[in-house]
Every structure is written in structure tokens, then in C-alpha cells.
Amino acid sequence: xxxxxxxxxxxxxxxxxxxxxxxxxxxxxxxxxxxxxxxxxxxxxxxxxxxxxxxxxxxxxxxxxxxxxxxxxxxxxxxxxxxxxxxxxxxxxxxxxxxxxxxxxxxxxxxxxxxxxxxxxxxxxxxxxxxxxxxxxxxxxxxxxxxxxxxxxxxxxxxxxxxxxxxxxxxxxxxxxxxxxxxxxxxxxxxxxxxxxxxxxxxxxxxxxxxxxxxxxxxxxxxxxxxxxxxxxxxxxxxxxxxxxxxxxxxxxxxxxxxxxxxxxxxxxxxxxxxxxxxxxxxxxxxxxxxx
Numbered sequence: 001x002x003x004x005x006x007x008x009x010x011x012x013x014x015x016x017x018x019x020x021x022x023x024x025x026x027x028x029x030x031x032x033x034x035x036x037x038x039x040x041x042x043x044x045x046x047x048x049x050x051x052x053x054x055x056x057x058x059x060x061x062x063x064x065x066x067x068x069x070x071x072x073x074x075x076x077x078x079x080x081x082x083x084x085x086x087x088x089x090x091x092x093x094x095x096x097x098x099x100x101x102x103x104x105x106x107x108x109x110x111x112x113x114x115x116x117x118x119x120x121x122x123x124x125x126x127x128x129x130x131x132x133x134x135x136x137x138x139x140x141x142x143x144x145x146x147x148x149x150x151x152x153x154x155x156x157x158x159x160x161x162x163x164x165x166x167x168x169x170x171x172x173x174x175x176x177x178x179x180x181x182x183x184x185x186x187x188x189x190x191x192x193x194x195x196x197x198x199x200x201x202x203x204x205x206x207x208x209x210x211x212x213x214x215x216x217x218x219x220x221x222x223x224x225x226x227x228x229x230x231x232x233x234x235x236x237x238x239x240x241x242x243x244x245x246x247x248x249x250x251x252x253x254x255x256x257x258x259x260x261x262x263x264x265x266x267x268x269x270x271x272x273x274x275x276x277x278x279x280x281x282x283x284x285x286x287x288x289x290x291x292x
Contacts, residue, residue, distance in 0.1 A: 012036060015027060015028045015088075015108070017110065019084075019111070019112065022066055023063050023064065023066055024064050024084060024086070024110050025061050025062070025063050026062045027059050027062075028062070028088075028090075029059050030058060030059055031058070033060070033090060034093070037093055037094065038090045038091065038092060038093060038104055039090070039092065040090070041060075042093075043088055043089060043090040045064055045071040046072025046073075046087050047071045048089075049071075050070075050071035050072070062088055066084055068185075072086060073085070073086050075185075077114075077255050077257070080113065080114055080282070081111050081113055081114060082111075082112045082114065082185070082255070083110070083112075084110045085107065085108070085109040086107075086108060087105055087106065087108070088105070089106075090103055090106070114144075144175060144176070144177055144284045145175070145176055145284070146173065146175045146249070146251060146284045146285070146286045147173070147174045147175075148172070149173070149174060150172070152170065152172055152234065154172055154174050162246075162287075163287075163288075163289045163290070164290045165237060165289060165290075166291070167237070167291055168237070168238060169236070169237065170236055171234065171237050171249075171289070172232070172234045173232065173233055173234070173235065173251075173286075174231070175187065175230065175231045175232075175253060175284060176229060176230040177230070185255040185256065185258070186227060186228055186229060186255070186256050186258055187226075187229050187253060187256075188212060188225060188231070188253060188254045188255070188256045188263055188264075189212060189226075189231045189233065189251050189252075190209075190211070190212060190252045190253060191207070191210055191211070191251070191281070192207075192235075192249065192250065192251040192252075193206055193208055194206045194237075194240055194247045194248065194250070194289075195247065195248050195250065196246065196248070197248065198248050198285060198287060200252070200283035200285055206240040208220050208233075208235050209233065211265070212225060212226065212264070214233075218236075219235060219236045219238075220233060221233060222267070226263035226264035226265070227263070227264060231253075246288035246289060247287060247288065248286070248287030248288055248289070249285065249286050249287055250283055250285045251283070252281040252282065252283050253281065253283075254281050254282070
């Protein structure tokens with residue numbers, strides 16, 4: 001985001017930023033604006049047509065929808081966070097006739113962690129382009145959930161708790177994002193596999209999906225992947241590693257910006273590649289699954 005216009009005047013209180021599920025809300029004290037000679041009602045975002053405001057007695061709320069491409073929002077993901085950035089422009093209350101009024105600019109960014117919160121021990125450090133940090137706040141994490149279904153139309157989920165299946169039966173799996181708006185990013189199943197432990201990092205794995213494609217088409221059918229904020233596949237389950245031990249199903253997922261290129265794979269032309277987990281892939285797990 002380019003730096004444009006003067007930043008906050010010296011001694012100006014930092015605006016309050018709330019990162020909500022649907023909207024980003026920037027609150028500025030009206031008295032502080034008036035004392036610095038700015039008109040609280042003159043503000044707009046990067047797109048000058050966007051000036052949704054709520055006028056409170058002591059403060060002005062400026063709102064922007066949490067969505068990609070709205071009001072000039074810049075939305076990025078690095079696999080562990082999604083960031084929404086914009087900039088508020090507020091104009092002088094009494095502009096001179098000699099030159100154009102130069103607005104005060106307030107960059108602001110909301111950072112939403114993705115599902116694997118255990119990997120987010122480090123403090124959030126986000127630097128928007130141009131070096132203008134502005135106001136940065138964190139919002140509630142966007143989570144992914146994995147559900148096991150009894151029917152091939154993905155309409156009858158198993159009750160919560162352990163699942164028991166006959167050997168060779170089909171398990172229907174759905175993965176979806178929660179608390180997440182449709183902003184151009186789609187959910188991608190990168191790798192799915194089963195283990196005998198609940199750890200997604202267990203070294204002993206049986207692969208079902210690798211590099212977004214089924215490993216064995218006799219046993220795995222990918223119904224939807226990389227097209228929306230949900231993904232679905234079905235798999236025939238057999239004994240893994242020759243034992244009747246319970247198994248856990250894991251999928252490593254990512255978010256893909258559909259505007260930057262194709263998010264789905266042409267699995268008919270897939271070439272063997274390493275299935276190692278990327279730093280931009282997050283695990284979701286369900287189980288235990290037992291046999292009868």
C-alpha cells in the first residue's frame with residue numbers, strides 16, 4: 001500500500017481498531033480530530049466512494065466490510081494468517097483556496113490467524129508495503145473443521161465421538177472453513193493420510209491424497225478441492241500396516257487466492273512429487289476410527 005498524505009499529527013491518540021467477523025471498525029475521537037483541524041465527516045477509505053460512518057457523540061466509527069476487493073482492501077495470506085489492510089483519509093475542516101487540501105492518512109491492518117493456533121507462538125509482526133505500519137490488531141482465528149459422513153451425498157454426519165466402520169467401507173469426508181467470508185480464497189486439500197496416533201506429525205503414515213490428488217483412484221475419489229471454502233472426498237478404508245488398531249485421519253490444508261492462478265490440480269497429469277508438509281499448510285484431524 002503506497003504512503004499518501006501526512007500521517008497522524010504529533011500527540012494524536014491512536015485510533016481504536018476492532019477486527020470483527022464481518023467488518024473492520026476504526027474509531028477516532030471526534031474531539032481529537034477537531035483540535036487538529038480535521039472534519040470527522042469528510043473521511044473515506046482508499047476507494048473514495050467508501051465512507052460508511054457511524055456518528056457517536058464522542059467518536060466517529062469508520063467501517064469497511066471484511067472482504068477482498070471491497071473499498072480498496074488489500075488481502076493477503078501467508079498460510080498462517082490472513083491480513084486485511086486499508087487506509088482512512090480525513091480532510092481539513094477549513095481548507096484553503098490556494099492549494100488542494102492534504103488529508104491525514106491512517107493505515108490500518110487486521111490480522112486473522114488461521115486454524116493451527118499452536119503454531120502462532122510468535123507475536124504478530126506485519127509490515128505493509130511502503131513501511132507504513134499504522135494501526136494493527138488481531139481478530140478471532142479462522143478455523144477449519146473436518147466432518148465424517150455416513151452417506152455419499154455428505155448429508156448425514158456421524159455423531160461426535162469415535163467412529164466404527166466395517167473394513168472396506170467408504171468414508172465420506174468434508175472439510176470446511178468456519179468464521180470465514182467469501183473473499184476470493186478457496187480451501188485446498190494438499191495432503192490427506194491416516195496414522196495410528198492422533199498426531200498429524202506421526203512419521204508412520206498411509207497416504208490418501210498427495211499434492212492435491214488421490215494416491216490410488218481405486219480407493220480414493222476427490223469430489224471437490226480448490227473450488228470453494230469446502231472440500232470433499234471419499235475413501236475406502238482397509239487395514240493399514242496390517243493391524244486392527246484405531247486410526248486417525250489427517251488433512252493438511254491451505255488457502256489459495258483464485259485471482260493469482262489455478263487452485264485446483266489436473267490430477268490426470270500428476271507427476272510424483274514429494275509430499276512433505278509446507279509451512280503454509282495447516283493440519284486438521286478427526287478420529288479415532290475403529291474397525292469391525
